[in-house]
Amino acid sequence: MHQLAQRVQDTFPVGFVSSTEWRGDVSVTVTREKVHEVAQFLHDDPGMDFDYIVHVSSVDWPDDEERFEVVWEFYSIRKRQRIRLKARVPEPDCIVDSLTDIWKGADFMEREVYDMMGIRFRNHPDLRRILMPDDYTEGYPLRKDFPLRGKGWRDTFDFLDEVPR
Amino acid sequence: MAFEDQRTTVYKVDPEHPESESLPTLRTEELLLNMGPQHPSTHGVLKVILELEGERLVKSTPVLGFLHRGVEKLAEDGTYHQFIPHTDRLDYVCAMYNNFAYCRAVEKLLNLQVPERAEYLRTIVAEVQRIIGHQFWLGTQALDIGAMTVFFYCFRDREILLDWFDELCGARLTTSWYRIGGVERDFTPSLLDKLKKFLDYFPPKIDEYIIFLETNRIWVARTKGVAVISAEDAVSFGLSGPTLRGSGVDYDLRKYEPYSAYPKCEFSVPVGKNGDTYDRYWIRVMELYESVKIIRQCLEQMQEGPIMADVPSVTLPPKERVFTNLESMIQQFKLFSQGFNAPAGEIYCGTEAHKGELGFHIVSTGGGKPYRLKIRAPSFIHMGAFDYMSRGYMIADAITLFGTYDIVMGECDR
Numbered sequence: 104m105h106q107l108a109q110r111v112q113d114t115f116p117v118g119f120v121s122s123t124e125w126r127g128d129v130s131v132t133v134t135r136e137k138v139h140e141v142a143q144f145l146h147d148d149p150g151m152d153f154d155y156i157v158h159v160s161s162v163d164w165p166d167d168e169e170r171f172e173v174v175w176e177f178y179s180i181r182k183r184q185r186i187r188l189k190a191r192v193p194e195p196d197c198i199v200d201s202l203t204d205i206w207k208g209a210d211f212m213e214r215e216v217y218d219m220m221g222i223r224f225r226n227h228p229d230l231r232r233i234l235m236p237d238d239y240t241e242g243y244p245l246r247k248d249f250p251l252r253g254k255g256w257r258d259t260f261d262f263l264d265e266v267p268r
Numbered sequence: 269m270a271f272e273d274q275r276t277t278v279y280k281v282d283p284e285h286p287e288s289e290s291l292p293t294l295r296t297e298e299l300l301l302n303m304g305p306q307h308p309s310t311h312g313v314l315k316v317i318l319e320l321e322g323e324r325l326v327k328s329t330p331v332l333g334f335l336h337r338g339v340e341k342l343a344e345d346g347t348y349h350q351f352i353p354h355t356d357r358l359d360y361v362c363a364m365y366n367n368f369a370y371c372r373a374v375e376k377l378l379n380l381q382v383p384e385r386a387e388y389l390r391t392i393v394a395e396v397q398r399i400i401g402h403q404f405w406l407g408t409q410a411l412d413i414g415a416m417t418v419f420f421y422c423f424r425d426r427e428i429l430l431d432w433f434d435e436l437c438g439a440r441l442t443t444s445w446y447r448i449g450g451v452e453r454d455f456t457p458s459l460l461d462k463l464k465k466f467l468d469y470f471p472p473k474i475d476e477y478i479i480f481l482e483t484n485r486i487w488v489a490r491t492k493g494v495a496v497i498s499a500e501d502a503v504s505f506g507l508s509g510p511t512l513r514g515s516g517v518d519y520d521l522r523k524y525e526p527y528s529a530y531p532k533c534e535f536s537v538p539v540g541k542n543g544d545t546y547d548r549y550w551i552r553v554m555e556l557y558e559s560v561k562i563i564r565q566c567l568e569q570m571q572e573g574p575i576m577a578d579v580p581s582v583t584l585p586p587k588e589r590v591f592t593n594l595e596s597m598i599q600q601f602k603l604f605s606q607g608f609n610a611p612a613g614e615i616y617c618g619t620e621a622h623k624g625e626l627g628f629h630i631v632s633t634g635g636g637k638p639y640r641l642k643i644r645a646p647s648f649i650h651m652g653a654f655d656y657m658s659r660g661y662m663i664a665d666a667i668t669l670f671g672t673y674d675i676v677m678g679e680c681d682r
Contacts, residue, residue: 128616158649
């Protein structure tokens, strides 16, 4: 096990689920109740020192019991190390703690995850859709059960068949 | 009342003032102003709702998504090779670097080694693209805040490089020249010749740009001390590229996680001090010199060799063999229609594009298509800091802010 993952496991024996290292990327999965605590530890601990948030992403695994996976990627500019934090979220209650109080940049990134995958973030200051329109009602486009061509909302638009001259 | 006071405080009648009865009551209220989506300085279709107190920005809310095309969803539907042209349309003024970042990510997923000559070709073209991007930025940013001359000079020199791209791959903007495992074609002697000529021609022109801007008092007044962000805040917001380096953080993936031919070249990373628009301008101009240096070194060091990794199950056969050899044609057809079998796994790969860190997070479950592809677009993340950075500045400085991030909405909205 990579030493970063080992330290997370030693500090959080309860919340730690698993860790992988593949192609040089270290990734740690924790339970979603512990996400905020682990993130705070990654940010504050001098040995970790992850001051830079790279991105927040989400993956949909429709066949799994806990359907969604939220992925955070952190970088430490001083220590030049990288870590990926993951947490699983079940579909009926897809909510996870927001990290906007630790990294300010998490604001827009979490809004994008909410917009695209429908995962809500607890204590987020302004959780609204960001890329899709505010009145968009078809659901969350990046979920696997969302068809590539949409659900027909665009067909309801009024178009002129021919430009009147 | 002094002129300075009027600029910094909002005029309100003090109710405790002994003469307040006789003073006329002034009604003050905040003004909501929609800026965009059709505004020339927003470089595309970006709307910002500005809350104003007089001419001061109190709060600004970016409204994104006018150019959202669902690129991440489209990626899940096509093979890895088929996604390369989509990356051109992310940051459409700098397509080469998007191709580069994407191909690097897929190569990391496949654990594919790129031949040395291809690495040099990639670095050269990426740096040419960086020059184009910075020229474009320099011209339009100055144009937005009223300095018109430098725009024409930048675009004149940019045109030379776009024609060079045209000769290299047949397209000026949507290039798709990079391939997974290498590049599409090698430089011809004419291309090399033109590039060398440009490298001699260009550095005096950079001096010219500098003279145009730095002797312009209005331009200097509108960039110095405008849109200041401290290093701590910039890091916390996840800013990258010149926008972060302007605040004094030397975060550059070309140095931090060296890739391609960058570790073999000597170059420096300019870092600012004040974190204002002027410092970010200065960094971009200095990077023009550095890019010229990198290209020169690459051209010197480059040796003859293959330009594509030889892994038939993944990389495309050379074009001339496709037209003459049946097996190669079948190989090309299968790679484009079915794709290659990527191993199951998850990677993140960031590349220092000229705007900032352009990253691709790919989740693969095996098979020819990515299961999930997330694009870390610097423009989108920079827009996240817009509200914070704009507070307290004048309404005209909002335009400087769009300029200072170097946003392109194709990348921001994806």
